[in-house]
Amino acid sequence: MGMTMTQKILAAHAGLESVVAGQLIEADLDLVLGNDITSPVAIHEMEKMKVDGVFHKDKIALVPDHFVPNKDIKSAEHCKCVREFARKNEITNYFEVGEMGIEHALLPEKGLTVAGDVIIGADSHTCTYGALGAFSTGVGSTDMAAGMATGKAWFKVPSAIKFVLTGKPAKWVSGKDVILHIIGMIGVDGALYKSMEFVGDGIANLSMDDRFTIANMAIEAGGKNGIFPVDDLAIAYMKEHSTREFKAYTADPDAVYDEEYTIDLSTLRPTIAFPHLPENTKTIDEIKEDIAIDQVVIGSCTNGRLDDLRIAAEVLKGRHIKKGMRCIVIPATQAIYMQAMEEGLLKIFIEAGAVVSTPTCGPCLGGYMGILAEGERCVSTTNRNFVGRMGHVNSEIYLASPAVAAASAVTGKISCPCQLD
Amino acid sequence: MKKANGRVFKYGDNVDTDVIIPARYLNSSDPAELATHCMEDIDKDFIKNVKKGDIMVANKNFGCGSSREHAPIAIKAAGVDCVIAETFARIFYRNAINIGLPIIECPEAAKEIANGDQVEIDFDSGIIKDITTGKEYQGQAFPEFMQKIIAAEGLVNYINAGK
Numbered sequence: 257m258g259m260t261m262t263q264k265i266l267a268a269h270a271g272l273e274s275v276v277a278g279q280l281i282e283a284d285l286d287l288v289l290g291n292d293i294t295s296p297v298a299i300h301e302m303e304k305m306k307v308d309g310v311f312h313k314d315k316i317a318l319v320p321d322h323f324v325p326n327k328d329i330k331s332a333e334h335c336k337c338v339r340e341f342a343r344k345n346e347i348t349n350y351f352e353v354g355e356m357g358i359e360h361a362l363l364p365e366k367g368l369t370v371a372g373d374v375i376i377g378a379d380s381h382t383c384t385y386g387a388l389g390a391f392s393t394g395v396g397s398t399d400m401a402a403g404m405a406t407g408k409a410w411f412k413v414p415s416a417i418k419f420v421l422t423g424k425p426a427k428w429v430s431g432k433d434v435i436l437h438i439i440g441m442i443g444v445d446g447a448l449y450k451s452m453e454f455v456g457d458g459i460a461n462l463s464m465d466d467r468f469t470i471a472n473m474a475i476e477a478g479g480k481n482g483i484f485p486v487d488d489l490a491i492a493y494m495k496e497h498s499t500r501e502f503k504a505y506t507a508d509p510d511a512v513y514d515e516e517y518t519i520d521l522s523t524l525r526p527t528i529a530f531p532h533l534p535e536n537t538k539t540i541d542e543i544k545e546d547i548a549i550d551q552v553v554i555g556s557c558t559n560g561r562l563d564d565l566r567i568a569a570e571v572l573k574g575r576h577i578k579k580g581m582r583c584i585v586i587p588a589t590q591a592i593y594m595q596a597m598e599e600g601l602l603k604i605f606i607e608a609g610a611v612v613s614t615p616t617c618g619p620c621l622g623g624y625m626g627i628l629a630e631g632e633r634c635v636s637t638t639n640r641n642f643v644g645r646m647g648h649v650n651s652e653i654y655l656a657s658p659a660v661a662a663a664s665a666v667t668g669k670i671s672c673p674c675q676l677d
Numbered sequence: 678m679k680k681a682n683g684r685v686f687k688y689g690d691n692v693d694t695d696v697i698i699p700a701r702y703l704n705s706s707d708p709a710e711l712a713t714h715c716m717e718d719i720d721k722d723f724i725k726n727v728k729k730g731d732i733m734v735a736n737k738n739f740g741c742g743s744s745r746e747h748a749p750i751a752i753k754a755a756g757v758d759c760v761i762a763e764t765f766a767r768i769f770y771r772n773a774i775n776i777g778l779p780i781i782e783c784p785e786a787a788k789e790i791a792n793g794d795q796v797e798i799d800f801d802s803g804i805i806k807d808i809t810t811g812k813e814y815q816g817q818a819f820p821e822f823m824q825k826i827i828a829a830e831g832l833v834n835y836i837n838a839g840k
Binding site for chain 2: 401402533621640
């Protein structure tokens with residue numbers, strides 16, 4: 257029986273000729289990731305294990321990014337725990353404040369994730385690296401601990417849903433609109449336990465940053481992973497960022513899929529997910545009433561990359577955010593921050609009345625740097641709009657693309673750039 | 678494996694890990710401290726009313742969202758002995774097993790069992806009995822290796838025991 261892209265990668269890492277959906281396997285890991293929230297729990301668990309140290313000091317990445325620069329004493333203690341563990345175990349890829357970025361933007365940029373890899377991370381958005389043709393999936397802290405100790409993890413081989421993307425997205429439509437459209441279509445558990453495999457000639461019309469955004473939110477449909485084929489653009493990205501060998505896998509012609517959807521990207525419209533689930537989507541045209549907002553966040557592992565900042569700056573250039581609004585822009589890594597500075601994007605943001613923050617997950621998960629008060633509404637380029645996610649239990653998050661977020665900051669209500677002027 | 682027998686706290690679809698334990702408390706990883714905030718954004722009385730041995734029942738996609746292991750840790754530390762749901766989000770499922778919190782997928786039981794019912798669960802057979810209504814349900818029994826992980830109170834102890 258034919259295998260999907262995901263199944264081929266898993267088979268190769270389990271030392272098997274082939275695997276089938278539902279099979280339990282043990283796979284070798286190319287990278288194990290943790291952050292400042294999940295790593296301390298993993299480190300504590302690993303200390304309980306009867307092991308001498310980590311399996312490979314180059315194949316672990318520790319990225320304090322959620323509550324750093326340390327937001328309070330307890331967070332500082334967590335970061336200290338991670339730092340000391342990294343030092344003691346001589347972890348090559350520990351990224352201190354000043355080097356760090358939001359983990360899922362940082363690792364591909366640093367060349368640590370390439371096609372054909374099997375990667376686990378104690379962060380649900382670890383599925384991001386599927387954009388490069390890797391199998392990557394989120395796990396908890398105990399799995400991270402076992403992964404750091406042994407270099408292996410057990411998996412149930414997933415079945416898959418195939419998404420055939422065709423056509424070219426219109427102006428102001430980006431990867432965020434594609435993935436919100438899909439989640440709206442299949443629901444927040446539409447891909448539960450499954451791979452989401454993206455194929456089709458429309459992929460050539462999506463930038464790498466678009467693809468990272470799409471793979472990043474596979475988890476919001478319940479997916480185990482999201483994965484793209486390795487094309488010239490992905491190869492160019494890996495060659496620019498990494499010295500590691502990569503391996504491109506393609507699905508067999510007779511691979512079995514549970515479901516198949518064809519999506520013509522040219523028909524998609526700017527899409528917004530209403531509170532309190534990412535599946536509650538409406539296109540900009542379906543929003544008939546004015547939805548007044550208090551805050552805009554542009555950033556996160558979903559949409560804090562250079563393309564995202566360029567789009568937001570294109571909207572905000574020569575405009576000003578509405579009086580009384582707060583607009584928080586968070587470049588996802590130091591390199592993105594620097595490039596945005598050199599391109600003059602940060603100047604545009606500041607002149608428009610936005611604030612620019614150092615890289616952090618901060619407001620996305622209600623940590624700090626933009627917490628909402630009771631009754632407040634935010635348009636955010638982040639990935640979750642659950643109850644209380646960004647602050648008060650009676651606040652609201654509307655998930656959208658950088659284009660819609662920037663336009664909404666200008667008008668003070670949910671808007672598309674096409675509605676400005 | 679031991680049986681569970683307790684009173685039910687019932688919830689709906691898509692209970693996410695942000696409401697199980699909000700991120701504003703994730704500057705701690707102490708189970709007892711996390712438990713004091715468990716479920717507070719959707720049920721502020723849960724922690725006041727839950728007793729050791731109680732059971733949580735919910736509908737589809739329980740534990741969706743963040744991979745924080747603090748979520749099953751908080752539920753377990755609050756005293757809950759088992760979570761029954763129609764379906765679980767996959768990372769939560771792994772995490773619960775890995776820390777030794779028994780969870781069972783059983784769509785019929787998840788739909789029919791009501792808040793406050795007294796329920797008994799036999800983990801060896803997967804049989805769930807609603808003592809209040811007298812109705813029995815066949816849940817999915819754990820594969821042997823998962824039973825061993827739960828019996829050892831988690832993956833780490835299980836790995837250590839094998840050495």
